[in-house]
Amino acid sequence: MVSFRPLADWTLSVAGGRPGGSPDEPELPATIPATVPGCVHTDLLAQGLIPDPYLDDNEKRLQWIGRTDWVYETVFEHTDTGDRTDLVCHGLDTVATITLNGVEVGTTANMHRSYRFDVSGLLRPGRNRLAIRFDSVYRYGDAIRASVGERPHVSGDEPVPYVRKMACNFGWDWGPTLATAGIWQPIGLETWSVARLAEVRPQVTVVDGNSGRVTVRAGVQHRAGAHLTLRASLGDHTVALDLEPDASDGTVTLDVPNVDLWWPVGQGAQPLYPLAVSLSADGRELDRWERRVGFRTVDIDTVPDADGTPFTVRINGRPLFVRGVNWIPDDVFVTRITKDRLAERLRQATDAGVNLIRVWGGGRYESEDFYDLADEYGLMVEQDFLFACAAYPEEEPLASEVAAEAAEQVVRLMPHASLIWWCGNNENLWGHHDWNWAEQLGDRTWGAGYYFDVLPRTVAALDPTRPYWPGSPYSGGRDRHPNDPAHGTMHIWDVWNTDDYRKYREYRPRFVAEFGFQGPPTFATLRRSVSDQPLASDSPGVLHHQKAQDGNGKLLSGLAGHFAEPTTFDDWHWVTQLNQARALTFGIEHFRSLRPLCMGTIVWQLNDCWPVTSWAAVDGDGRRKPLWYALRRSYADRLITFQPQPENALAVVLVNDGTSTWSAHFDVLRCGFDGKPLARFTVEAEVAAGGAHRVPLPDDVRTPADPAAELLLADADEGRATWYFAEDVDLAYPVPEYATTVVETDGGLRVEVTAATLLRDLTLFPDRLDPTATLGGAADDALITLLPGERAVFEVRCPRPIDRDAPGRPPVLRCANDLPGP
The missing domain is CATH 2.60.40 (Immunoglobulin-like)
Incomplete structure (x- = not known):
């Protein structure tokens, strides 16, 4: 039987002695206790050798860590059993040389894939020493850049396009620059004899409406010739296949009648079935693989229509409006992210009405814990391949790494019902078109071969049950502007960067995959991470925890026309958080009111990876900002929203994302700020499941006598909706009592x-x-x-x-x- 033995008792040291070259480097002991999985930063932090990089501006003084070479080392006992023994490295970050008993085993240069090395001939009975040297990712990136030539990207002089590593480790407009290194996934010795399961690919589909089919393709690695049997079981259903001698693969199919379908949250239940695949010889089990699977169909409607090209997600044939959020790694140091922490964060998503999370391409392929929880909670997932805001070389050694990484991750994640579609990249097609990349690149490669060839071929070959989309944004055709609102998916970033959030209403998109507005973290999170006295919107620590270009300036300019500029810290903190919530409410409700023209919004972003002023609804300490509550209202299954109509008309729009007809009955009241009613209109409407209905308001309701002192209220069982006839700065608000x-x-x-x-x-x-x-x-x-x-x-x-x-x-x-x- 295959057995895995994790390796423990690691130490960390600087390769070749002291790092040298930076006045910020502390005196380090010769060896440092290390935790695996982990990274250099967390090991140094655990020993009190560096300050917390999340506090004040400590990040600045820790840049030497990413430019230093490090060695992880362990000594372990081994007993020779005669079995094959592999060193299995589930994740090394990133440029590593592995040595066992003084002999080089192999090298790695990709954080996003695993590695396996046969070390049977290198192991000794008794004590063995394993060392893994991590070279500076900066030096490696510089060498690749020199080899393939410069590529444009948004991260300054950081080596984002030249190394297969989490891009946001090199800083982002919401994240710190903390280039990690270390053994970030489990590592150990795997022993086996005769044969093992090298790969298991279950294609899970639905046939004839409610019958499940699981086609299991298994790769087999042999050590000795034997009569092997491949067996797959799901509940009471089992199928077995005797393999030909020395066969390297086998396929079995399970047909399961009358399965319960997996549905996204709010659309039905999330039944999951245990699937087991085993390999045996002469009745003795050699290896076993187990996962839970869910039965559902997924397709994306992109058939051109009179308005352009839709992007409509259909689960089990039912078109769904995507109420999404973008996801970044929940901590820069990803080994600190526990399953409980993920459960809390994904619960915060579903509690806010979210039904899809997009795993953004500058982070990581998310963990099994993440996907297991998404399966259980009914959260659909869009998983980006890991390319973000950069032109990526397609030369070696990167090309082979990308192909291997993509194949491994598609196979790893394909059992999960929650994974709905793969996306080729984040903003790279847009960048090539609009950010002067083409002029800078000339005839050099930039990633198109990945997005339009390697990645779609990989998905089609390994997991044809899921759609692939070349990029976010992408208009569905290489002859169109990649961010065309009328076609496919788009991002909206003129709002926030240059324009007032009321511009959202000028857009009539088919699917908005990114849009957002900033606000500071909660007070307790900011106060914990920044020791400035006094705390001010422009105090040094607060500004250090604002990574967006002119971020605080944009926060203030975003208030113009809505609120007066604040003069105290407390007012600044409250009004910028409030304005963030108002902006996203405005955008989401407009886009949802366009259903079925627009069939999805994915807000940037749900979460943060450290304490920072950002676009997140949940801050870096896990606290909910006012935006979270705004999302919960705007993403409700049943939405009541006031929306302007042509020629200064006004309507109340009812959007029903539920599974049953909504028999709406409520009053719309025009009243003064004193609460006295001035006009009333009763709304009665039947809104079909998955439908939207507009009810024009009569003149006496929609026309105020005093726009500065009146509002509209719609009070229903589903909640209260309001409409004000002017912006806050122009309203005659009473002093609150x-x-x-x-x-x-x-x-x-x-x-x-x-x-x-x-x-x-x-x-x-x-x-x-x-x-x-x-x-x-x-x-x-x-x-x-x-x-x-x-x-x-x-x-x-x-x-x-x-x-x-x-x-x-x-x-x-x-x-x-x-x-x-x-």
């Missing part, structure tokens, strides 16, 4: 707020009370609008005593109309 009642509970406080005036976007920030405090229960809400006499309840959970008076005043309790006017 309210009464607050605070009651101690077993787990914290119950805070009840009763409005005496209009309170717009009322939000309680629990982390302002205590960094450990959270909102919870049925009262977990934010951005609430109250009319006079109405009330809201917040449940604050905290393991420690909290000041009972603080929840009733800023900066804990805020609303839009407590911000200073122009």
Whole structure:
């Protein structure tokens, strides 16, 4: 039987002694205890040899780590059994030379694939020494650049296109520059005799509506001739195949009648079936492979229509509106990401109404834990191949690495029902077209051969059950602009970079795969990571934790026309978070109102990898920003939204992403800020599952007598929607007045707020009370609008005593109309 023995008791040292060359280098001991899986940064941090790179501007003083050569070493005992023994390295980061007992075993140069080496002839009975030297990825990247020539990319002088490594390790407009090195996946000795399963590829499909079919293709590696049997089992269904002597592969097919289909969250259940594949000889099991699979069909409708080229995801034949978020690695140091942490983050996604996560191409191919959870939660996944914002050489040694990496990852991830489509790259087709790359490149390669040949061939050959799309964005044809709104997928980044978020309404896209707006992290996250005294929007630490070009300037310019410029830190923090939530609400609800013309939005981004001002809805410490609550409303299965119509008309739009007809019945009320009704209209509509319905509003409802002091309310069982006739800076907001009642509970406080005036976007920030405090229960809400006499309840959970008076005043309790006017 195949057995895997993890190697333990590792040490870390600098190759050749002290690093040298940087005044920031500390005195290091000759050997440092190391944790595997892990990386140099986490090992040095665990021993107190470096400061936390996430705090203040410590990142700047740790650049020497990525430019240093390191050695991981272990000594282990071995007993010779006569079996074949392989050294299996599931992930090495990145440029490694492996030596066993002084003999070079092999070299690696790709973080995104595994390696296997036969070391049977090198192992000794008794003590053995294994050393893995990691050379500086910068020096390696410089050598590749010198060999293949310069390629344009967005990361300055960092070696992004020249090495197969997580691109965001080299910094991004939301991430630090911390080039890691180390053994980042399990490593150990695998012993086996006779034969083993070298590869298992289960193609899972549905035939005749509700019958499941699993076609298992298995690769076999032999050590000794034997009569082998390949067997696959799913529940009570088993099929076996006797292989020809020395056969290198075999195929078996399981037909399973009356399976329960796997559905995305909100569309049905997520049944998963245990699939087992085994290899045996003479009745003795030699190797075994087990996964859970789900039965569903997936296709993407891209048949041209009168409006261009759609991009409509269909699961089990049902067209779905994608309510997505982009995902980046949840920590720069990915070995710190536990399954529990992933579960929390993906729960935050589903709780916000998200049904798809796009794994962005500058990070990693996500873990088995990630995909297992996505399968269970019903989260569809778009997985990018790992190319982002760069022109990638197609010469050796990179070409072979890309081909091997793609094949391995397609095979590894194909059992997962949640994986819906593969995407060739992030923004590289767009970059080649619009960012002057073509002029800089001349006739040099830039990645087109990967996106239009290598990758689609790999997916088609290994896993034809899933669609492949060449890039994000991509218009579906190489003769079109890659970011054409009328065709395929697009990204919208003029909003945020140059234009006001109201420009979203000028777009009529088929599918928006990236768009977003920045806001700072929660106060507790910012305060933990930045020690500036006083804390200010432009204090050094705050600016260091803002990686976007002129990011804070864009935050302020994004307020223009909406809010007055803040003069205090607390007002800056609140208004920029609020404006982020407003911007995404505006965009999402417009795009959803266009259904079925537009069939998807993927917000940039769900999460952060460290404490930073960014586009995320959940910050680097896992706390939810106001944007998260805005997503939960805008991504609800049933959406009520006010949308302008031609010739200054106004309609209430009902969008039904649920699975049953929505019999909508509610009133739209025009009222003053004092709550007095001025006009009323009753909406009654039947909205089919997967449909959208527009109801024009009559003139007396949509036409205010005083635009600065009136609003529209739609109150329904599905929630409250509002429409204001002017921007905040032009509204005659009342000075906020309210009464607050605070009651101690077993787990914290119950805070009840009763409005005496209009309170717009009322939000309680629990982390302002205590960094450990959270909102919870049925009262977990934010951005609430109250009319006079109405009330809201917040449940604050905290393991420690909290000041009972603080929840009733800023900066804990805020609303839009407590911000200073122009």
